Amino acid sequence: MRVLLACCLWLSVFAPPAHAAQVERIEPANWWVGMRHDRVELLVHGKGIAAATPRLSHAGVAIVDVQKTDNPNYLFVTLEIAGDAKPGGFEIAFAEAGKVVATHPWRLDAREPGSAQRHGFDAGDAIYLVTPDRFADGDPSNDSVPGMREAANRANPNGRHGGDLAGIRRHLDYIAGMGFTQLWPTPFLENDQPGYSYHGYAITDLYRTDPRMGSNQDVRALARAAKAKGIGLIMDVVLNHIGSQHWWMRDPPARDWINHGGRFAPTNHRRTAIQDPHAAPADRQAFVEGWFVDAMPDLNQRNPHLARYLIQNTLWWIEYAGLSGIREDTFGYADTQFLSDWAKAVLDEYPDFAMVGEEWSINPAVVAHWQRGKANPDGHVPHMPSMMDFPLNLSLRTALAQADGWNGGVEGGWMPLYEMLANDFLYPDPGRLVVFAENHDSSRLLADLDGDLGLWKVGMAYIATIRGTPQFYYGSEVLLRGPKQRDDGLLRADMPGGWAGDRADAFTGAGLDARQRDAQDYIRALYQWRKRTPLLHAGKLMHFAPADDVYVYFRYDERRSVMVALNKHAQARTLALDRFDRFLRGRSARDALTGKPVALGESLRLPGKSATLLEIE
Template sequence: MRLATMLCLFLLTAVPPLHATVIDHLEPANWWIGMKRNRVELMVHGEGIAAATPKLQRAGVAIVDVQKTENPNYLFVTVEVAADAKPGAFDIEFVEGGKVVAKHPWRLDARAPGSAQRRGFDKRDAIYLITPDRFANADPRNDSAAGMKEAANRSDPNGRHGGDIAGIRKHLDYIAGLGFTQMWITPVLENNQPGFSYHGYAITDLYGTDPRFGSNDDYRALSKEARARGVGLIMDVVLNHIGSEHWWMKDLPSADWINNGGKFTPDNHRRTTIQDPHAAPGDRKGFLEGWFAEAMPDLNQRNPHLATYLIQNSLWWIEYAGLSGIREDTFGYSDTDFLSVWAKAVMDEYAGFAMVGEEWSANPAIVAHWQHGKANPDGHVPYMTSMMDFPVHIALRDALVRPEGWDGGWTPLYEALANDFLYPDPDDLVVFAENHDTTRALAQVNGDVGLWKLAMAYVATVRGIPQFYYGSEVLIEGPHERKDGELRADMPGGWVGDQANAFTGAGLSAAQRDAQDYVRKLFQWRKRTPVLHTGKLQHFAPVDGVYVYFRYDGKKTVMVALNRNPQASTLAMDRFSDFAKPGDRANDVLAGKAVTLGTSLALPAKSATILELD
């Protein structure tokens, strides 16, 4: 009897008792039938879950692989979806010792018709960039949210001001009315950080919209409603880092999930090390593995489970929200091989999709490295359809303020465009005068509206895909030195009680109304002018403060003359006889009148003259 009792006590202490396990996270929560990527790896997180065996009973769905890491709180379960599977919800069970210790719902959905054939943004489009916290607050009830560490404080330039998805939805007609056909919205995913959470780049939930912006359903509704107005939605994706309050940081899936052992090590920002044949390996590592900030842990995409997670996350959002494009943040900072695999996976799934990467360099050779079709000496094969044209952006801003001289005035811009031979397809680059990370173009030119108009005209008429930053159409100027919270100013009229309203025009000054009309006329005209989308470009060396180029396609010709001089200029036309001759008739796009060309052309001071030639 005593022996039997001792044996029972031994068995109770030697074998852990079975207990119910709580599944804290299972991502992604669903997938779609008919995807080329029909195998999806589920990240399952729950205390002790690695001791359990996942099982499911659903026709057309099978578990084909299960992997563990050194953390017993994670399982990576690969599910294969057959082409003949049916939509619907079912449970995935987790079994231990012959008993179900946990279960979690999962779902298969039918794809939207034509999903795989969707059109991404391209040179026919013009992009309106929005910082959602600063655009419009249509639902004050979500300005602060339970469980979110930072509450709204509109008086703080670096705090949350309350702009939301509802505010963008409310003003879609305004955006479309300006002539824009795409919206790039800075990240709206959860940023449950104690401060500076408004900008969205320290993500704490890669599958969940921040409740202070709205819900996943709200984001999807925004995409659908925008599409109905001819406006696509471009999602801002962050592959390089997460927020320090992401739930992973409390229980890392594996020891190598975060670079530098999960400890803050500042990035050296030496982006040239990726291609530099002379770069020290330590410098290259310092660029790829360093952290942007202590609040932004740097992800190690060399970990195969993390790489798969990030790829699936991008595909999930494209399919779920009906996206027309991705803007990828801090592009070159992620693992180089991973970037190729990630972009290829997206383009394999959606052949007509578009993605633009941020590579903040004045050197076009550095930027061109990442565009699809580039033959790189280091063997890297890129799949990005587009890149942000920072070389032209930097040259444009320089050209507007640099004094005249043999290497001054428009010369930096003229020579920057001459570097197009480095790109596989320069027509697919995104051109811009400003964005959410730069001072405003109006601040760059010290409030000179004439020079600002020149910048807008250039972006709208040069080769590439133009991107415009919200609020500039009503002359938001912002600080002259980069102060992010101030340059990302509130859109006038986006909040109840605002004295001026960009959306209705109430309270705007004459200068603001004129600027808004200028942008509307420019981009509505661009929208209906195919030669600006697909036409060739020929430019002429700037002379005496005037830069001239032509867009042409054999059917239509557009002449653009940019005069940055503080006085009117007379442009001799003999240099341009291949495109325009005395007696030719033209339409002055901005003045809205017909003109007959002579031997010279009068150019008003600090202005763009745009002529459609008959």
């Protein structure tokens, strides 16, 4: 009887009450001592958790704010972390009526030395873009994972093929050997969607690597292994939307967490509405708040808790994984003020960090609106250091694919590219833009040019030698082509040699045909030369109006220069050199890729469909 009474007394004092609050997750699960961002708002999720009061006991850490939303299953708990706080783990307790009903572990870590001073990518770098699912399968055991909605099916162009972080890590020597110094994988976070999940842009957990790609620890290991080989890791961040199977969609943290109340309403894609002084407010709203597709719910970054969550998530991944840069997806589609706040928060923490935003517009004025230092008439203050140079990308493809117009008109030949580059006066810092011939969302340049290898080399030479940071898409060095009309599953084809039993192997060269070997050798020589040539990183740029299918420009400083002469005509051209006396008179030259001397007389012969690259001394 006494034992039974004692048990009842213990239960009355320590047992949680009926229907007590629960804790299912806390995000982020840790932070670091010494961060400038030292007030961390924790998202706490669990049934009925809003009825509980959080408590903790750890030297240097204090709870300074607790907020609720209209959903009783969430608390937002702000911790203040003192500069002298000690790293270590501790419990956060949650109490009701004075009784602890739930606990959850949390942790403070020490930062890596020099973390805040990390240097991001710049014009001295060259970026290699990969779609991880299609690059290499380093661990076949995780191709399909029990409990996840989509299994591997390599026969399906739009399915998962099994590429992973282990596959990328296995081929870091190849990437470095090709001359690339930065690695940009498309998103590798969890995409537990029922189909079409391989691309990574429908994220279902912002703090978890997709198990079919690897683990969070594998991301950090990849970054460290890449750094040891002179390669930085760029993370593809998505702030605008999530996947429809994200756990938030089963229990949204607040009614206004997802735009349009969680119901699909498509975006109008009217990106000019942001800057347009005449735009109807409804058009701006439809652009920012509309969804891409019903599988990608659009986030409402005007909710302050969501805004802090997304900012902290970005800071967490930079610190955790040791990133050297961020590529931000669908940049202009998110709330305008939030984008400014987000980028500023990142640069406040990491002043020399690198970020590039995707604004898919052919209008340089639209792209320039988002770059740091731009004085915008509407008062928007941007903090993004770099943007993807879509205007130059589209102009290059147009110029290569069409014949010269009459009288050198803008409607033909090199003139669209020449005149687009002239718009650099719109950008605060055009040298920070990321330039590219193709990416994971476009047809490949080779397809656009109907397989013309000569013109393809011309385009690739342009990207490697013009101002800005070049980005190259995996597999093009071995002439992956895909269809001319965009078909994502086919243009994001498997890298030859990334899977056991492949007939050809891009990494070893086995099974490649003569054209593939030629293309690969060309890209390797081009980017290794770029890597060791500072003029292509920081040299000034002067271009000359195109004539007779030839476009000439120079990268130069006070003593030396690099001459680039692009001939897009099928026939050889004789280029008179008197026009370039400023750079050539009394100088010697050598072929940049072979090192062979080149005579500089009155003229220079340019082979048909070729890029002539000369070092002038």
